[in-house]
Amino acid sequence: MTIRRYNHDSDLEACLRIYREVGWVDEDKHEKASAELFKASRGWVAELHGSAECLAHAMSGSIRYQQNDLPLCIVTGVTTSRIARKQGWAARVTAKLLAEEAAQGQAVAILGIFEQGYYNQLGFGNGSYELFCSLEPCMLEVTVKASMPVRLSKDDWQAMHEARLHRRRLHGGCTIHSPALTMAELLWSDNGFGLGYLDAQGDLSHHFWCSAKGEHGPYRIQWMSYNTREQFLELLALVQSLGDQVHSIKLAEPPGIQLQDYLRQPFRLRELTHQSPHENRMTAAAYWQARILNLEPCIAATQWEAAPIGFNLTLTDPVQNWLPEDSTWRGISGDYTITLGQESSIEPGLTESLPTMRASVNAFSRMWLGVRSATSLSWSDALQAPESLLDVLDHGLTFSAPPRPDWDF
Numbered sequence: 001m002t003i004r005r006y007n008h009d010s011d012l013e014a015c016l017r018i019y020r021e022v023g024w025v026d027e028d029k030h031e032k033a034s035a036e037l038f039k040a041s042r043g044w045v046a047e048l049h050g051s052a053e054c055l056a057h058a059m060s061g062s063i064r065y066q067q068n069d070l071p072l073c074i075v076t077g078v079t080t081s082r083i084a085r086k087q088g089w090a091a092r093v094t095a096k097l098l099a100e101e102a103a104q105g106q107a108v109a110i111l112g113i114f115e116q117g118y119y120n121q122l123g124f125g126n127g128s129y130e131l132f133c134s135l136e137p138c139m140l141e142v143t144v145k146a147s148m149p150v151r152l153s154k155d156d157w158q159a160m161h162e163a164r165l166h167r168r169r170l171h172g173g174c175t176i177h178s179p180a181l182t183m184a185e186l187l188w189s190d191n192g193f194g195l196g197y198l199d200a201q202g203d204l205s206h207h208f209w210c211s212a213k214g215e216h217g218p219y220r221i222q223w224m225s226y227n228t229r230e231q232f233l234e235l236l237a238l239v240q241s242l243g244d245q246v247h248s249i250k251l252a253e254p255p256g257i258q259l260q261d262y263l264r265q266p267f268r269l270r271e272l273t274h275q276s277p278h279e280n281r282m283t284a285a286a287y288w289q290a291r292i293l294n295l296e297p298c299i300a301a302t303q304w305e306a307a308p309i310g311f312n313l314t315l316t317d318p319v320q321n322w323l324p325e326d327s328t329w330r331g332i333s334g335d336y337t338i339t340l341g342q343e344s345s346i347e348p349g350l351t352e353s354l355p356t357m358r359a360s361v362n363a364f365s366r367m368w369l370g371v372r373s374a375t376s377l378s379w380s381d382a383l384q385a386p387e388s389l390l391d392v393l394d395h396g397l398t399f400s401a402p403p404r405p406d407w408d409f
Contacts, residue, residue, distance in 0.1 A: 001089060003096050006043030006057065014052040015045070018081045033187035040180030041076055044097045046089040053084040056094045058101055061176040061407075063108055064169045065369070066399065068301040073101035073293065074176055074409045075111035088322075095122055095322035099329040102293040107301075108365075110174065110290040112409055123319045123331065124289035125362035125381070128172070128371050128402035131253040132283045134218065136273075138243025139264045139280075144230075146237035152194025152207060154186040159204040160194065160225070164407070167225040170255045171370065172403025185209075185408070189222060195238055197231075206231035208239070210249075218278060221251035223407070236262060248278035255404040288405060292365045295332055299346040302368070306396035308341030311389055312356040315364060316382075332361055340396065357385035370399035 019025045043057035056078045063072040161182035189211045196207025206226035269280040317331030363381035374393040377383040
């Protein structure tokens with residue numbers, strides 16, 4: 001087995017075969033979407049007998065951390081063929097991908113998971129819960145009236161991508177630079193359509209993209225893009241207007257919004273629609289994970305709202321177990337001194353007079369990102385520190401809300 005870079009000309013058919021074997025593509029449009037994704041990504045494959053049998057690929061983007069944007073590696077796919085399962089190839093190929101992304105200056109890596117546990121061996125830790133709402137659109141309580149929108153199709157992928165890049169983002173909000181991912185998402189959607197509005201310059205200002213099913217739904221809103229309260233309410237009014245025909249619409253709760261605030265009689269509807277195809281309900285899942293790739297930019301971006309503090313960090317990183325001995329980047333294990341204040345910093349080595357935190361990169365990344373507090377992680381994850389240090393970190397690391405990527409990958 002040889003790990004090497006993905007070559008679009010020679011590896012495309014083999015990688016599409018892998019996608020067919022794992023059930024990720026079953027239509028021509030899905031294969032076209034995958035091909036566009038492969039072409040725009042940076043990929044690595046495991047080759048056996050001249051054919052790619054395992055693939056991992058990533059794209060560049062940014063993640064909003066408090067008030068700063070940090071360079072982000074988005075792992076957009078990891079797949080293994082039927083003949084190469086249980087060989088450890090996916091972990092080795094993904095580790096190689098992460099090493100290359102770290103060497104190129106990406107501060108953080110993020111990915112969607114098929115199950116909890118697998119990517120932990122590469123240093124990833126659970127993200128925050130995402131809430132998914134299924135609602136009856138005519139029961140939305142919106143006082144504004146939507147003006148007539150413009151119709152959007154798959155041909156408008158560039159305008160929609162540009163609008164998504166400039167949408168309102170809160171803590172944890174991600175962007176993906178390449179428009180190829182938006183194009184792929186449109187091709188993957190079934191019976192997809194978009195509705196939105198243009199600004200005075202004729203540019204797309206706010207919109208949503210939706211998949212339709214049958215006459216009465218359920219519909220599924222794949223994303224909403226907006227910048228202001230007025231734009232959000234107009235989109236919500238537009239969703240409400242579909243309620244004359246559509247019985248249910250599913251969507252992820254937008255960051256910073258509590259959708260129940262806009263619902264009339266949510267508990268009554270939940271009981272009345274229980275176990276129906278149009279059941280009104282809210283579900284939660286932590287389906288994404290993240291990890292720090294480079295400590296220096298992450299610590300430097302940390303805004304500390306309390307009196308300055310310093311502490312030692314002894315960090316372990318399991319990704320080193322999956323990297324070859326000659327890899328320049330071997331994870332971020334080590335001993336460090338961290339200073340949090342108006343200007344936060346990290347230096348190699350321990351300082352004898354300071355308290356010490358011992359943590360895995362998985363747990364430390366979760367604390368730094370604000371998924372859970374230091375004390376909570378000391379109960380549930382691989383993070384240990386004196387209670388006095390945990391208490392200071394709990395009160396000093398402040399976030400406007402839990403991190404929400406607001407972009408599927």
